[in-house]
Amino acid sequence: MAWVLKMDEVIESGLVHDFDASLSGIGQELGAGAYSMSDVLALPIFKQEDSSLPLDGETKHPPFQYVMCAATSPAVKLHDETLTYLNQGQSYEIRMLDNRKMGDMPEITGKLVKSIVRVVFHDRRLQYTEHQQLEGWKWNRPGDRLLDLDIPMSVGIIDTRTNPSQLNAVEFLWDPAKRTSAFIQVHCISTEFTPRKHGGEKGVPFRIQVDTFKQNENGEYTDHLHSASCQIKVFKPKGADRKQKTDREKMEKRTAHEKGKYQPSYDTTILTECSPWPDTPTAYVNSSPSTAPAFTSPQQGTCSVPDSNSSSPNHQGDGVSQPSSEQLQPSATIQETQQWLLKNRFSSYTRLFSNFSGADLLKLTKEDLVQICGAADGIRLYNSLKSRSVRPRLTIYVCQEQPSGSPLQGRQLAGGGGEGSGGTPYVYHAIYLEEMVASEVARKLASVFNIPFHQINQVYRQGPTGIHILVSDQMVQNFQDESCFLFFTVKAENGDGIHIVLK
Numbered sequence: 463m464a465w466v467l468k469m470d471e472v473i474e475s476g477l478v479h480d481f482d483a484s485l486s487g488i489g490q491e492l493g494a495g496a497y498s499m500s501d502v503l504a505l506p507i508f509k510q511e512d513s514s515l516p517l518d519g520e521t522k523h524p525p526f527q528y529v530m531c532a533a534t535s536p537a538v539k540l541h542d543e544t545l546t547y548l549n550q551g552q553s554y555e556i557r558m559l560d561n562r563k564m565g566d567m568p569e570i571t572g573k574l575v576k577s578i579v580r581v582v583f584h585d586r587r588l589q590y591t592e593h594q595q596l597e598g599w600k601w602n603r604p605g606d607r608l609l610d611l612d613i614p615m616s617v618g619i620i621d622t623r624t625n626p627s628q629l630n631a632v633e634f635l636w637d638p639a640k641r642t643s644a645f646i647q648v649h650c651i652s653t654e655f656t657p658r659k660h661g662g663e664k665g666v667p668f669r670i671q672v673d674t675f676k677q678n679e680n681g682e683y684t685d686h687l688h689s690a691s692c693q694i695k696v697f698k699p700k701g702a703d704r705k706q707k708t709d710r711e712k713m714e715k716r717t718a719h720e721k722g723k724y725q726p727s728y729d730t731t732i733l734t735e736c737s738p739w740p741d742t743p744t745a746y747v748n749s750s751p752s753t754a755p756a757f758t759s760p761q762q763g764t765c766s767v768p769d770s771n772s773s774s775p776n777h778q779g780d781g782v783s784q785p786s787s788e789q790l791q792p793s794a795t796i797q798e799t800q801q802w803l804l805k806n807r808f809s810s811y812t813r814l815f816s817n818f819s820g821a822d823l824l825k826l827t828k829e830d831l832v833q834i835c836g837a838a839d840g841i842r843l844y845n846s847l848k849s850r851s852v853r854p855r856l857t858i859y860v861c862q863e864q865p866s867g868s869p870l871q872g873r874q875l876a877g878g879g880g881e882g883s884g885g886t887p888y889v890y891h892a893i894y895l896e897e898m899v900a901s902e903v904a905r906k907l908a909s910v911f912n913i914p915f916h917q918i919n920q921v922y923r924q925g926p927t928g929i930h931i932l933v934s935d936q937m938v939q940n941f942q943d944e945s946c947f948l949f950f951t952v953k954a955e956n957g958d959g960i961h962i963v964l965k
Contacts, residue, residue, distance in 0.1 A: 525562045526688045528672045528733040531555040536727035537709040546694045546731045547702035553612040553645040560638035570676050576683035577674045580631035581609045581648055584667040584693055593813050595655055610647045618642035627810030652695045668694050673738050690733035790847055794820025806846050854894035857943055861890045862911055863950040898939045917959045924965035
């Protein structure tokens with residue numbers, strides 16, 4: 463029995479010794495020399511990771527990689543995002559690299575993709591007021607763009623496009639299978655968006671972001687493939703070089719222990735994956751059902767130009783008086799003003815005029831609109847607000863003679879008669895000529911009176927003793943404005959087509 467009790471004591475003392483030994487190293491492991499709060503916070507238990515993100519073994523392989531040929535700053539701490547300094551107006555290469563593995567995304571093999579490159583604000587506060595910030599920059603720098611493509615230096619890009627109302631973005635098509643480099647130029651500097659008391663290196667950071675899309679079933683580049691961006695600061699010419707040199711000299715003065723807290727400077731900047739920019743257009747053509755307008759250059763003004771084939775009030779289908787209904791009225795509400803801007807293709811200015819009623823917008827002078835919207839769009843908007851249509855060079859009034867016409871009707875016409883033999887009043891159609899040529903007369907007559915244009919062989923004017931005089935360009939140029947004509951048609955001699963005779 464004594465032997466058993468002795469064995470129990472030995473076992474118990476051994477367990478106590480082992481337990482004490484297991485605790486003895488805790489204080490050493492968490493000593494001041496090895497303890498780091500950043501290491502503790504880096505443990506998974508302290509990370510608020512999105513459960514929807516892929517696991518490490520399931521990391522999504524990005525299909526593309528974008529590399530900007532500009533050195534990163536050496537004064538960026540570890541685990542912080544890289545920062546790259548650029549010179550204003552200098553061309554920087556962005557290499558567009560196909561990063562797909564074998565068999566990835568076969569649907570874009572041998573096809574073009576579209577990329578949109580934009581410069582945007584890095585600070586969330588400025589992102590919320592981006593439109594106002596860019597409009598203010600545009601006001602101070604009329605005619606300039608924030609971002610441009612250096613097309614002569616670029617390689618492999620196709621169909622480059624810029625939108626005058628989107629000064630901070632450019633877009634182009636490219637083939638992932640071919641070498642592609644886009645050279646960009648940033649014309650805004652970081653201090654232009656900071657209060658006056660700041661200067662130089664205290665300017666706000668920007669982001670260069672690239673969004674890439676593939677074609678959908680309708681041939682529009684709307685299906686998002688990949689997005690990546692990097693942080694930049696833009697200085698006046700050669701300012702980025704001086705800033706880079708200053709940062710490098712500061713780092714050289716630090717101790718080896720302090721240097722270990724900072725990233726090394728890399729010769730190139732790799733754009734890191736990010737979410738697509740929310741303002742991305744939904745199509746490469748002029749169809750954009752969702753958030754932002756497509757990047758297409760405006761073609762012509764949307765002034766309420768009357769249809770050139772206008773007519774008398776009895777023929778409203780051709781009328782010129784209809785555009786008055788398209789005018790913006792002073793009584794228009796804010797919502798109606800927004801609808802008018804959209805209808806007249808001023809969608810890029812709806813946010814700028816979001817609080818303007820019809821009266822507010824109509825009070826703006828031509829100079830105001832040019833300063834706000836730029837020369838081209840400002841003049842276009844001014845003309846649309848004032849309903850400035852292109853005045854015709856010549857107006858004539860024409861009535862078609864009925865087959866049952868008689869000499870009496872002709873005499874009534876000559877005497878200013880308003881009725882035919884059957885008591886039917888003559889109805890004249892106004893023909894507005896923008897070009898003083900005979901072919902314009904024939905085209906307008908064909909359109910107003912529903913005569914196939916290709917069937918009209920010649921247009922004649924009935925002269926003295928009933929002779930037929932060919933209407934030439936010179937004759938049209940000598941027509942008196944607001945002349946009245948009665949006309950009838952006769953079959954051509956060969957039976958193919960007709961002639962029109964004015965009298």
